[in-house]
Amino acid sequence: MPKKERKRLQVVISEEQDALLTRTAYELSSPERLISKSEVVRLAIEKIARELGEGEHIDEYRTLLDTENVSDE
Structure with missing residues (x-):
């Protein structure tokens, strides 16, 4: 049975976000x-x-995305 093919995504996260993930x-x-x-x-x-x-x-996520902590900059 072949392995599932997965896509790779690379993102840049802050140290704070990395700490949250950890x-x-x-x-x-x-x-x-x-x-x-x-x-x-x-x-x-x-x-x-x-x-x-x-x-x-939906509104909560949009608000979170408008904050600097989650922005893609």
């Missing part, structure tokens, strides 16, 4: 399974997409 991965990890920062990002993408599909939190 902390979230640590909190989601258990002694049986370590969670990677990439898994946290994939989980976040799925969660946001699901919520937007259900019409939830």
Whole structure:
């Protein structure tokens, strides 16, 4: 069975965002399974997409994207 083909995405994040990713991965990890920062990002993408599909939190996400902490600059 062939491996799933995955696309790679490179993004630049701040040290604060990296720390949030690290902390979230640590909190989601258990002694049986370590969670990677990439898994946290994939989980976040799925969660946001699901919520937007259900019409939830759209204004909250737009507000967050308007802040400097999440901007793409």
